[in-house]
Structures are given as C-alpha cells and as structure tokens.
Amino acid sequence: MEQGFNRRRFLLSTAGIAGGLALPGAPLFAQSANKIRVGLMLPYTGTYAALGTAITNGFKLAVEQGGGKLGGREIEYFTVDDESDAAKAPENANKLIKRDNVDVLIGTVHSGVALAMTRVARETKTLLIVPNAGADEITGPLCSPSIFRTSFSAWQPAYAMGQVMAEKKHKNVVTLSWKYSFGEQSVAGFKEAFEKAGGKVVKEMYLPFPNVEFQPYLTEIAALKPDAVFVFFAGGGAVKFVKDYDAAGLKKTIPLYGSGFLTDGTLEAQGDSAEGILTTLHYADGLDIAKDKAFRSAYAMAFKMQPDVYSVQGYDAAQLFAAGLAGVGGDVTKREALIAAMEKATIDSPRGRFTLSKAHNPVQDIYLRKVEAKQNKVISVAAKALADPARGCRM
Amino acid sequence: MDFSTFLIQLLNSFQYGLLLFLVASGLTLIFGIMGIINLAHGSFYMMGAYMAFSLTALSGNLLVAIVVGVALSVLIGFLLEWALFSRLYKRDHLDQVLLTYGLILIFEELRSLLVGDDVHGVPIPELLSASIQLSETLSYPVYRLFMSAVCILLAIVMYWLIRHTRLGMMIRAGSSNREMVQALGINIDLIYRIVFGLGVTLAAFAGMLAAPVSSVYPGMGNQVLIICFVVVVIGGVGSVWGALVAALLIGLADTFGKVIAPDYAGLAVYVLMAAVLLWRPEGIFRRI
Structure with missing residues (x-):
C-alpha cells in the first residue's frame, strides 16, 4: 500500500514536471x-x-x-x-x-x-x-x-464608516456579516476605527455564507437594543437583509449602516425599505x-x-x-x-x-452616501484620501 | 436570553421549518415515490420565485401571479416528465444525476436570458403588509405568519391526499411495486406523471410564496437544494410526515444554533443530521 502510494505520487510529480516543460515559453513572434x-x-x-x-x-x-x-x-x-x-x-x-x-x-x-x-x-x-x-x-x-x-480594499469603506458612526455619537453597536473573509475584513476595518474613536462593538455576529435566514439575528438585535447596527452584505443577501430589517420594525428605532455594497445595484429591489440608509463607498451618485x-x-x-x-x-x-x-x-x-x-x-x-x-492600492476619498429616491446620493466626504494600511505587505 | 426572546426565537424556528418543509415535500415525493434523484428541484424553486416576480409585475397582484404560476408549473412538470424523466425510471442514479444537473445549468441560463442577472424584489400584497408588535423594538410581519399558515394547510392536505384518497392509495402502491400495480390495471405512467407534476408544483409554489421575503436572485435555487436533501434524509426518504418533522427540527437547530453558538451555526444542521443517522440510519420515518 505504502509503496504503491509513493510510486503514484512520484509518477504524478514527474508528469507535472514534464507538463511544465511542455508549456510554451514566451513566443518570439509576439513582439x-x-x-x-x-x-x-x-x-x-x-x-x-x-x-x-x-x-x-x-x-x-x-x-x-x-x-x-x-x-x-x-x-x-x-x-x-x-x-x-x-x-x-x-x-x-x-x-x-x-x-x-x-x-x-x-x-x-x-x-x-x-x-x-x-x-x-x-x-x-x-x-x-x-x-x-x-x-x-x-x-x-x-x-x-x-x-x-x-x-x-475591504478595509477602506468600513474604516470610514467606523469614523462616521463614532461622530454620530453612537456608543454601542452590533455588527452582522457573512462569515467569509471579505465580511470579516469589513467588520475588522469598521471596528478598528469605531473603537479607536471611543465606541464599543457589543456583539459581532456572523452567519454562514450564503445563508439568508436573518430572523434569529434580528430577534437578537431587538433584544440587545444597540444604538446602531453595522452590516456587510451584497447582492441578493443585501436586498433580503434590508427588507427584513425594515419589516421587523427595527429601522425606526435602531439605525442601520453599512459598506456601500449594501445599497449598490440593489436599490430597485429593496424599494422603500432602503430609503434613508447611510453607507460609505469610494463612488456615489450626484458627485x-x-x-x-x-x-x-x-x-x-x-x-x-x-x-x-x-x-x-x-x-x-x-x-x-x-x-x-x-x-x-x-x-x-x-x-x-x-x-x-x-x-x-x-x-x-x-x-x-x-x-x-x-x-x-488607491489612496482615495470615501464618500458618505444616503439612499434617496433610489439613488446613493453623496452627503459628504467621510474620509479624505484614505490609504489602506497594507498590513503584511513587504515591498 | 429572557423568556419573551426565547418565545420569539421559537416562532422564528417554527416559521423557517415550515417553509423548509414546503420546499422539501416535493423533493421527498419525487425521490421517495419515483426513486429519482432530482438535483433540479432547486431550479423549480427558483423558477417559481421568478414567475412570482414577472407575473406580479404584469398583473400587479401576487395572488393572481400564484394562481397562474401554479397552472404553469403543473404544465411544465407534466412536460418535463413526458419528455425527459419518464425515460429515467429504469436507469441508475448516475444518469439521473447527470440529467438533472444539466437541467440546473439550462434553467440558470434560461433565467439569465429571459429575466437577466439582477436582483429583484416582489411586493407583499397590501392585505398582508401589516406587522404585529411583539416587543418594544421588534415587530413581526403578518406575511410571515400567513406563509406559516399556508404551509400547515398544505401539510394537512398532503397528508389527507396520500393517506385517505384513492389516488393516494395508488401512489403508495406504485412506490412499493410498480409492476404489480400496472398488472392490476392501474395506469402507473399517469400516476407518476401526476406525482412529478405535484413535486414540481410544490417547489415552484414554495418559491412563489417565499419570493416577497426572500427576494429573487440568480442561483437562489442552489441554496435551498442542499438543505432540502438534508430534510429528506433526516425525515426518511419518501415520507411526507417525516419531512415535516425533519424540517421543524432543522428550523430549531438552525435558529438556536445561530443564537447560542454563532461561530458554529453552519454546523448545527449537519450535526443534527449525523446524530439522527446514527440513531436511525433510514431517517426518522421510513416510507409514506
């Protein structure tokens, strides 16, 4: 058994080398x-x-x-x-x-x-x-x-939102996102800025991607009664979340914020449920x-x-x-x-x-946008010339 | 978690479980009675949701959309059975998997050509758009309660249909011995066509009913497909009753998994499945 396995591995690896040699190099006629x-x-x-x-x-x-x-x-x-x-x-x-x-x-x-x-x-x-x-x-x-x-970078719009929400005097915030790297990076960026400015993330909640059964989390949010909620969702999930959040009556009492993807390309489907939501992104309507x-x-x-x-x-x-x-x-x-x-x-x-x-990575302005009449209208610059910290980059 | 929050979470899990049952019941019929592994089941769900979207846009009323959509789904179900699935009964599972996987791709492409790749919302009917205040911050949309009521009603109707009608008797007989039923002079081909049409219609109906709360987007069928198979396996292949119990259990596991151990929420359902299969390898209930 052991022998056979090794031989197979050996064959595979030699085949790989041979295949690599067979690949064409830079053909001369390209120029x-x-x-x-x-x-x-x-x-x-x-x-x-x-x-x-x-x-x-x-x-x-x-x-x-x-x-x-x-x-x-x-x-x-x-x-x-x-x-x-x-x-x-x-x-x-x-x-x-x-x-x-x-x-x-x-x-x-x-x-x-x-x-x-x-x-x-x-x-x-x-x-x-x-x-x-x-x-x-x-x-x-x-x-x-x-x-x-x-x-x-995922970090950029979320970090800007952390600053915005701290300026709005929100103290206790709950975050919610899909549990995959982009969502986690967004929440991390948000938390970094928000807690630096004195806010507190009382609970970080994640749901498995691409699950869209939000009801248990909405019940949790209603019980925790935070000052505001920060989320990362995009596409179909963003549409459903914004509508569910509104239908649960939470929008009236606990304001919802997010990275711009929450309301980008989704406003038609979200309808009135998205009106008034604030998001941050590097582009906006009405610049x-x-x-x-x-x-x-x-x-x-x-x-x-x-x-x-x-x-x-x-x-x-x-x-x-x-x-x-x-x-x-x-x-x-x-x-x-x-x-x-x-x-x-x-x-x-x-x-x-x-x-x-x-x-x-672009060093760019991140805009604060508000959903008005199915557009992401620019309100202000949330962060001027914001640069990603590029953690882990050695160059 | 205080007691009122606990009750609300219980309601959440119950409501989610009932919707799961509705989607999975069609699969358990097709899989259990006809012995066909239908990977395209999720596509029928998606088809229903897109029908709800397009027909509501045309007629301005979800109810009209559902009535027309159900009629269309029955037709599509019959057509697919006649053209494709009727050739599969004697083939092995691999052929079925190949065909139904192909159907997934075809349905996705058709959806893309006909409606496009955007996300769409379906408005909740005026009559059901209210919500009930449950706690000082949380209210519950009436439409969700309406969905649960419809699911319960359908579960009762299906139970009655299979247990207490002549058609149900023939279906049950056909699932245990196809040749013998045929020999007794029953048109088994017609029975199978009806069962398949019923399965497709149930999936499409679930899609239509869920469209206002789930919204309508590409690939939405693939998301429900896996969980549907989990429901069928836990409940016992072919058992409608089992599918109901399994769906409710999954609703509980999923909801409370998310609340109690959020980091492992994705696991809860599969832990439940493993536990049930260790305890009863054939699922909770066997056969109809």
Missing part, C-alpha cells in the same frame, strides 16, 4: 505584432456577469477616448470568462499569460478568483491590474511590484466632479446604459495602464520604468483624483 496585448479575465456569465461587462465597457471607453490606443500603441484584447470560479482561476490566468502572452492582465470581480490570479501573477511576474476584488490580501501580504488595484459628468454622459452614449462603480473601476484600470505606458513611450519591455510611472501616476478618475499607496 512583431506591435500591438499591446491586454488580457481581460472577468466574469461574463453567472451572478457577476453584469459587473464583468461594466468593467470591460469602462476599460474600452478609456481606450476609445485615447483614439483606440494606449500610450500611442494599438490594443489587442484577449478575453477569458472566469465564471467567478476560483477552482478554474489558475488555469484561466495561465491561458492568458502563457498561451496569449499578454502584456497586462486585467481582473477580476470575485475575491477568491482574484487571489488565485494574484498568486499566478506573482509567480510569472505578470503585470496585473485588479479592477474590483477587495480582498485586503491583494495589496497586503500578497503585494508585489507588478500587482495594482484600481478599486478599493460634483466635472470628470464624472463627462464620464457618465460618454458612457451612456457609448453603451446605452448608465455607468456604475464597476465601470469607473474598469475605466481607471485603463487610465492607470495608460499612465504607465506614457512613461515609457509605449515600450512594455521597459518593465521597471513602466511600473515606476504607474506608481507615480495621479489618476483623474470619475470618483475624484487618486494616487496609489506603496502597496498599489
């Missing part, structure tokens, strides 16, 4: 095409299909506005549908990196998939720009010179920024639909890459200079100008 090869690894089917499309549209809009070019070079797209499936992520990323030999990899929405992409990009030293996934690790312990992000107005009308013209926070992040991914290319005159082989130019860039984003932190 002759003289186009910049952009790999888009995003969800085009499944729950996040709409988000993947928004990011792609945003990216392409920025390229179109540059006359179909980035940094003076023409663009060729290679697309893979990542299906938000983390199990297929390494294979999908390798397809773009090894087979299509892309110069830059753009992706993705789902944090689990993005973490796998980050690992592959680190190993192969591929330039990666993450246009959504907020897992703290990407610009934390997994940070690397070639990995950039144009969205946010008084000229760039945002121009972006919105150009996007609506080009794609016949309204942009959202995801299209902004895709747009900025292209802007960031363009800034890098501008620094090297479009020569992607000057890798270090390209990265240096990207690091120094100030991105003129629809969300407002931002720069990058040492760990390559």
Whole structure:
C-alpha cells in the first residue's frame, strides 16, 4: 500500500514536471505584432456577469477616448470568462499569460478568483491590474511590484464608516456579516476605527455564507437594543437583509449602516425599505466632479446604459495602464520604468483624483452616501484620501 | 436570553421549518415515490420565485401571479416528465444525476436570458403588509405568519391526499411495486406523471410564496437544494410526515444554533443530521 502510494505520487510529480516543460515559453513572434496585448479575465456569465461587462465597457471607453490606443500603441484584447470560479482561476490566468502572452492582465470581480490570479501573477511576474476584488490580501501580504488595484480594499469603506458612526455619537453597536473573509475584513476595518474613536462593538455576529435566514439575528438585535447596527452584505443577501430589517420594525428605532455594497445595484429591489440608509463607498451618485459628468454622459452614449462603480473601476484600470505606458513611450519591455510611472501616476478618475499607496492600492476619498429616491446620493466626504494600511505587505 | 426572546426565537424556528418543509415535500415525493434523484428541484424553486416576480409585475397582484404560476408549473412538470424523466425510471442514479444537473445549468441560463442577472424584489400584497408588535423594538410581519399558515394547510392536505384518497392509495402502491400495480390495471405512467407534476408544483409554489421575503436572485435555487436533501434524509426518504418533522427540527437547530453558538451555526444542521443517522440510519420515518 505504502509503496504503491509513493510510486503514484512520484509518477504524478514527474508528469507535472514534464507538463511544465511542455508549456510554451514566451513566443518570439509576439513582439512583431506591435500591438499591446491586454488580457481581460472577468466574469461574463453567472451572478457577476453584469459587473464583468461594466468593467470591460469602462476599460474600452478609456481606450476609445485615447483614439483606440494606449500610450500611442494599438490594443489587442484577449478575453477569458472566469465564471467567478476560483477552482478554474489558475488555469484561466495561465491561458492568458502563457498561451496569449499578454502584456497586462486585467481582473477580476470575485475575491477568491482574484487571489488565485494574484498568486499566478506573482509567480510569472505578470503585470496585473485588479479592477474590483477587495480582498485586503491583494495589496497586503500578497503585494508585489507588478500587482495594482484600481478599486478599493475591504478595509477602506468600513474604516470610514467606523469614523462616521463614532461622530454620530453612537456608543454601542452590533455588527452582522457573512462569515467569509471579505465580511470579516469589513467588520475588522469598521471596528478598528469605531473603537479607536471611543465606541464599543457589543456583539459581532456572523452567519454562514450564503445563508439568508436573518430572523434569529434580528430577534437578537431587538433584544440587545444597540444604538446602531453595522452590516456587510451584497447582492441578493443585501436586498433580503434590508427588507427584513425594515419589516421587523427595527429601522425606526435602531439605525442601520453599512459598506456601500449594501445599497449598490440593489436599490430597485429593496424599494422603500432602503430609503434613508447611510453607507460609505469610494463612488456615489450626484458627485460634483466635472470628470464624472463627462464620464457618465460618454458612457451612456457609448453603451446605452448608465455607468456604475464597476465601470469607473474598469475605466481607471485603463487610465492607470495608460499612465504607465506614457512613461515609457509605449515600450512594455521597459518593465521597471513602466511600473515606476504607474506608481507615480495621479489618476483623474470619475470618483475624484487618486494616487496609489506603496502597496498599489488607491489612496482615495470615501464618500458618505444616503439612499434617496433610489439613488446613493453623496452627503459628504467621510474620509479624505484614505490609504489602506497594507498590513503584511513587504515591498 | 429572557423568556419573551426565547418565545420569539421559537416562532422564528417554527416559521423557517415550515417553509423548509414546503420546499422539501416535493423533493421527498419525487425521490421517495419515483426513486429519482432530482438535483433540479432547486431550479423549480427558483423558477417559481421568478414567475412570482414577472407575473406580479404584469398583473400587479401576487395572488393572481400564484394562481397562474401554479397552472404553469403543473404544465411544465407534466412536460418535463413526458419528455425527459419518464425515460429515467429504469436507469441508475448516475444518469439521473447527470440529467438533472444539466437541467440546473439550462434553467440558470434560461433565467439569465429571459429575466437577466439582477436582483429583484416582489411586493407583499397590501392585505398582508401589516406587522404585529411583539416587543418594544421588534415587530413581526403578518406575511410571515400567513406563509406559516399556508404551509400547515398544505401539510394537512398532503397528508389527507396520500393517506385517505384513492389516488393516494395508488401512489403508495406504485412506490412499493410498480409492476404489480400496472398488472392490476392501474395506469402507473399517469400516476407518476401526476406525482412529478405535484413535486414540481410544490417547489415552484414554495418559491412563489417565499419570493416577497426572500427576494429573487440568480442561483437562489442552489441554496435551498442542499438543505432540502438534508430534510429528506433526516425525515426518511419518501415520507411526507417525516419531512415535516425533519424540517421543524432543522428550523430549531438552525435558529438556536445561530443564537447560542454563532461561530458554529453552519454546523448545527449537519450535526443534527449525523446524530439522527446514527440513531436511525433510514431517517426518522421510513416510507409514506
């Protein structure tokens, strides 16, 4: 038995090495095409299909506005549908990196998939720009010179909300979220800011992902009678939670706050139950920024639909890459200079100008928004130029 | 936890359990009587929820949506049985798993094409939109109580149908010996078609009833599928009565698991399943 097992393991590992050797290296003809090869690894089917499309549209809009070019070079797209499936992520990323030999990899929405992409990009030293996934690790312990992000870290909006709720003189707060890394990172960010400002988290509650049976927790909240509640939920869960919270009569007595995902892309389904809820995010409706107005009308013209926070992040991914290319005159082989130019860039984003932190995460304003007439209206800047602490990043 | 909170939590678990029963009862019929492992059961639940959403948008009334939706579900159930499932009775479980898994993918894709990938809400009917004040901070939506009442009513009707009607007798006979029932001159194909249609309709009806509180979103069927199988396994395959008891037990385990040991809430249901299976490997109740 022991012998057989070892032999099988040996066979497997040699097969792996042989397979590795068989993979094509950098083919020489790639350079002759003289186009910049952009790999888009995003969800085009499944729950996040709409988000993947928004990011792609945003990216392409920025390229179109540059006359179909980035940094003076023409663009060729290679697309893979990542299906938000983390199990297929390494294979999908390798397809773009090894087979299509892309110069830059753009992706993705789902944090689990993005973490796998980050690992592959680190190993192969591929330039990666993450246009959504907020897992703290990407610009934390997994940070690397070639990995950039144009969205946010889970920590950022939650930390800003901690400050806001402390300013509102809430003393005792209950938190509730799904028990998975993004939810836990959100709660941790919130708690850090809130307790620093003198507040107290009386109870942290989690429910298994993607369970949406909230009633026992609502009963708990009603019994604990905290001053306010902070939650992280998104998508279908966010819709159900906001409606259940309202139906349980809690909204009248115990105000509900959350990271912006609670009310983003869900307001139509949440209806009146969401009215008046305060959330924090790096984008909002009704921003008084000229760039945002121009972006919105150009996007609506080009794609016949309204942009959202995801299209902004895709747009900025292209802007960031363009800034890098501008620094090297479009020569992607000057890798270090390209990265240096990207690091120094100030991105003129629809969300407002931002720069990058040492760990390559946006240093950006986080807005406080209020749900009014099915829009996330900006009220104020909750945190000015907020930088993720990038814990665990050694670079 | 004081006594009034305890009572409210008890109500929560009871209400959750009854809804679980409604979704799982169709599965236990199809699985127990016809011997088909139907992984697409969750998709029927999702189909019901989306029907409630689209038909309510068209007619402006959830009740009308449910009546039309039930009729459509019966039709879809019959059609699927005639076209696909009737070919599966003599095949082994692997073929059934393959077919029904394929159906999950087809239903998801159809949903995406027809309605899109957004999350939608379904309004609660005006008549049932009130809520009852339970404690000074907590109130309970009347619609949830209405759902529980409907589930109880359906449980009684199903019990009566299977135990005390001629059709029920034929169904029970068909589940124990298909060939013999046929030899006695009963049209077993028709019986199976009815059972399958009933199973599909129960799942879709559960989706429609739950739509206003659960909201409607992609992949919602897959979430209920696993817990439905847990209900069927704990209750005993094919036993409607067992499914009811199991669903209520799961409601209790889930609710109080979340309150007492929140860190292990996800485990509570499966610990319960393991305990029941150790005690009674065939489930609490065997057969109908």
